[in-house]
Amino acid sequence: MFKVGAGLVPAVALSGSPAYAGAAPAMTVTGTVPTQLAALDNVMKTYIKERDISCAQLAAVKNGKLVLARGYRYSSDTTIPAVQPTSPFRVASLSKSITAAAILRLAQDGKVSLGAKVADLLGLPATVDPRLKNVTLWRLMQHTGGWDREISGDQLMADRTIAAKLGVPLPIGKNDIAEYAGGRPLDFAPGTKMAYSNYGYMLLGLVVAKVSGQSYESYVKQKLLAPAGITRMRLGRSLKTQAAPGEVPYYSQYTTKTVLDDSGTVVPSQYGGFNMLNHDANGGWLASAVDLVRWARIFDAAGPVLNATSITRAFAKPEIGVSADGSWYGCGWYVRQVTGHLNTWHSGALPGTSSYMARLQQGFTYAAVFNRREESGTPDYDVLSSRMNTAWNGVTTWPATDLFPKYF
Template sequence: MKKNILLLLFLPNVLFGQTGINVPEMTHCDTQMLNFLNSFGIPGATFAVSINGRMVYSRAFGNADLGSNEITQPYHMFRVASLSKPITSIGIMKMIDNGLLNLNDKIFGTGGILENHWYFSNLTISDPRYNDITLQMLLEHTSGWDRNINCFPNPTSPYPWFFSGCDPIVAPLHITQSLGESNPAKEEHLISFLLENNLDYDPGTVYAYSNMGFLLLSEIIEEISGLSYETWMKQEILHPLGIYDMHIGKNLLIDKREREGEYIGEGYTTLSSYNDGTFVPWEYGGFSVEIMDGHGGWIGTSRDLVRLLLAVDGFNSKPDILTPTSINTMSTPSTVNNFYAKGWQVNSADNWWHSGALDGTASYLVRTSGGATWAIILNKRLTDANANAFWTQLDALGWNCINGTSTIPSHDLLDSPTLNATNLLATNITENSMDLTWQNGNGTNRIVVAKDITSISSPFHFQNYPLDGNDYIANNVFGSGDNLGDNSFVVYNGSGNSVSLTNLTSNSDYVIRVYEYKKVSNNGNNSLYLLGSVDELVQSTTTLSVFENQLSNDIEIYPTLVNETLNVKIQNKTAESYNYYIYNLLGVPVEKGMLENSINQLNLNFLNSGVYFLKIRENNSKLRVLKFIKS
C-alpha cells in the first residue's frame, strides 16, 4: 500500500497530527494552522482551500474525539453552526430560480406562505406588523426581531437563572413550559414563542441578527416542498453536487454519526433540553442542535463546504447551480446594512463570508473576489478573555494561507467520484465463501472492503476508512489484502463489478462495502475516495437451509403466517438472552435484536409481504433457523 505520511509536529504541551494529501506548495498553511491550534488550545480542525475553482488543499489537524484517541481526518464531519445560514440562503435562492418563491412574498396573514401552516395557523398573533414580513427581510435579518432585547422573566423558569436577550435557542425548556408543550422542544415551538410576542421594530427598518428568522426560512422550505428541510436540501442542492457528508446534527454524543467528530466545550452546563432534571454540557444536550435546522443545525466537512460554495460563487471555473441573477441578489447587501446580504456577510470588495459558533464549534466559510474559497471547522471555540484574538486570528488563517501561496498547485482534489456503487449483493453463499456483485458508480475504480463483525457490538461497523492519496492492495482471500486498521480488509481493487470472496469463517457475519475512487492526472494522480452514500451489506456465511435440519427443536414460532406479531417460544433456556436475525429470501438481514423471555413477541408491521427466515443464535453458535411468511 502506498501511504501518505502522518506528520506529527511537537509544540509546547501539545502533539498535533496533520492528515490529508500533503501539498508542498502550501506547507505554510499547515504551520499557520498548527500555531493557531496550539496558541488557543483547540483540539482538532479541518481546513480546505480552493483557488480558481480547483480545491488544492484539504487537510486535518489534531484529534477529533474527546479522549484524544482519534486523529482528525479530512473526512471527519463537524457541526458548522451558523454556516447553516448561507446554506439555507442557497436553498431559498434555488426555490426562487425554480419559480416557487419571490423575495417580496409575505410570510404571514392572508395569502402568506405560511397562512395554512399546520402549527402557526393556530396561533394568536396580536402584532399586525407580522403580516408585513417578507422573504427578503428574513434573509437580511430585518424582520423586526432583536435577540439582544430582553424578553425572558427573571429567573427564566424552569432554569434557576436569568437568560438575557431573547433568543429561544438558549432556553428550550422555558419555551415549552410557556406554550404548554412537551419536551424536547420542536422548531415550531421556538418560532411560536416569538410570534406570540410583539416585534421589536417595524419590519424592514433595522438589521438585527436573528436565528429564528433563518429557522423560519427552514419552515418555508418545508411548506413549499412538502418535505423536511433536510431532505429537500439534500435532494435538490447537496446530492446533485456529490455532497453526501452534510446532515442535520444530533444533540447527544451517543447519537453522533459515523465519521462525525466530537465537541469540546468550555466546561459550562445547563439543564438538559430533554427535561430530565439533569445538568449537561451545552454542547451535548443543553442546546438542541436537532431543531436548529437552517440557522445552525448542519454538520459537514470542510471539503464539502468548499464544493458547495464553488457551485454558487459566480465564477466560471465550476458550473453554478443558481442563475447569475440569483447569485447577484444573494450577495447584494440590504439597504439597512452594507455588510450583510442574504445569508452572507459581504463588503465593497465583493468578498463573502460567514462565521459559526456554538459550544464545541467554531467555523468560517469565505469566498473572495480574487477567486479563492476556504472553509475551516474547529471542534472548540473560545468565549473567555482570548475570544477576540481567537476570532481575529481565525479570520486571518485563510487570507494568510492564500497570500503565502506563490505557486498555485495544478491539481484539483474535487475531481473525485460523485456517485457510489449500488445494488451490492451476495450470492452462492457457503460456510466459507460468497460471490459479490454490484453496480458501479462513476469512479475510475473501486475497492471492496469486508470485515468480520460476528463478535462486534460497536454502534458502527467500521472505524477506519480508505484515505485519499492511498493505494490499497487487494486479495479476495479474506484477511490477505490490506487492513484499513480496524480489521476491515481490502478484498477487491479494480474497475469491475464482481469478486468471489473466500477464506471466510463458518457461522459468522460479515459487513461489506464498495468505495468508488478516482485517480487521474487532473487530481494529481491521487486516489480520491467517496465515503458518503456508500452501499453496505451484512451477510452470514452459512446458508439458512444447511442448518435447518441440524438444529434443536427447543424453539417454536407461531403463527407461521404472520399479520403483525410473531411469537417466539424458547423451551429449556440455557442462556439469559439470545440474538435473533431476520433475513429475506435473498439472505439479506432486515432486522436484529435480543430474545430475553421464554415467550417473546416481535412486531413485524414494518416487513413487506413475503417469505422470511428467523435465525436465533446463542453464544455465537447456531441454535435454530425457522421460516415464516409475512402476509
C-alpha cells in the same frame, strides 16, 4: 465568533476537556498540503495550539480546484481518532448559506416569490403585532425581519423559558418556538434595521418544507447538495451517542441543564444544552471543510443548483444595514465589494463548535472548522481570518493539481 451563552456554568470535569491529564498534547495531521501552501498549514497549527483545540480541518480552493485538504488532531488523548479531511463537524451558522440557497432555488423554480410574507406562508397569526405581516422572505434572509436577540434574546436558545411559558414539556419543537415568538411584539419594524436572527432562519427552514412539500433536509439534499456533488452532508443530532459515522467529539468548559427532557440533569453544554433538531436551518448541518468549499463553488457561476439571477440575489444589498466599512449581509453571507470582486464570508459558533468560511478575490476560498468555540479565558478566535489573509497573499505559486477527486 459568538461568546459564551447565558445559563452555562463552568465545570470542566463534566464537559470533556481536550486536555489529557499527565501528558503533553501532540499534533497528528492527515491529508494533503503542497509545499507551496505550507504557510496556511502553519497558521492552522499555531492557532490550534494556542487555543488547545483537539480537532480541526482546513480546506482551500484556488480557481475552482481543491489545493489543500487537511485534518488536525492536537491531543494526548489517544481515544480521539485522527481527524480526516472528510470527517464531519457541526458547522453552526455556515448552515445559513444553505438555507438561503434553498429559498433562492424555490424562487428560481417558480415555487415562491421572495417578496412573499412569512405570516401568510406559515399561517402565523399577526394579532399581537400586526407588523408581522410585513416580514418577507427577503427580510428573513437578510436579517431585517424584526427580531433582535440583543433585545429579546435568542429564541433558539430559550427552550426552558418557552416550555414554561407555554406549559409544555421539554423538548420543545419549532412550532412551540414560533408560537412563543408570535406571542411577543417584534423588536423593530421589518425593513428598518439589520439584526442577526437565528429565529428568522428557523422560519425559512419551515418555509422550505411547506413550499416544497418535503422535509427541509430532504429538499436540500435533493435540490442543492446532490447536484453540487456533495454526498456526506447531513443534519446533526444533539447527543454524543447520536453522532454520525466519523463525526468528531466536541468540547466545552461549560455545563448546563439539559433541554432534551424535564429531568434537570446537568450535561455538557455541547451535548444537550441546545436542541440540534430545532437548529436545522440556522445552524444544524454537519460537513467537512472539503464539503464546505465544494458547496461554496455553487456561488462562483451559474450551474445546476443556482442560476445567475439567484447568485446575484444571494449577494444583493439589503434595504438597510450596510456597515460603515461597506459590508452588508446578503442571503446567508456577509458581503463586501473589493476591486473587481465581491468577497463573501461567514462564521459560526455553537457550544463545542466554531467554523469560518470565506470566498475571496483571486479565486481563493477556504473553510476551517474546529471542535471548540471561543469561551472565557480562550485566546481570541477572530484572528484567524487576518492570519489566513496574510498567509495566502504570500503564496507565489499555486499547485495545479485538483484534489477534489481524491476527497469526493
